[in-house]
């Protein structure tokens with residue numbers, strides 16, 4: 001897991017805190033703690049999957065991320081910067097995020113991280129969300145059409161997804 005990072009430009013090496021030593025393309029000699037098929041995000045210091053997977057149901061997305069690599073999970077934006085990075089990676093694609101409401105819960109705002117079941121802190125809800133429409137919406141998707149604000153959705157919908165470590 002991990003390895004040397006091939007940097008494309010001086011600025012990128014600078015962001016890693018190492019000095020650029022060559023003209024043009026070169027190797028930063030910085031250790032990046034990401035496994036194969038994941039890339040290091042210098043802004044939030046997380047590994048994100050290079051691929052946008054799916055489309056899949058939310059629960060399958062959770063399982064697929066877990067099976068990708070030990071410690072990998074469905075993306076969980078935990079602050080505004082991480083939600084911005086999600087938007088950049090997703091492009092114009094709606095993506096599942098690792099948030100859910102427990103089936104026994106009657107509290108709309110009882111939303112938890114799928115990786116550890118803890119209540120979420122940072123939120124980025126779209127207008128009127130979460131609304132648990134028809135009592136059927138217990139998982140969460142970030143919508144490109146809403147600037148990647150979050151919407152609770154049904155578990156039968158399918159969507160693309162990004163994994164993180």
Ligand SMILES: [Ca+2]
Nearest residue numbers: 131132137152
């Ligand atoms: Ca909703």
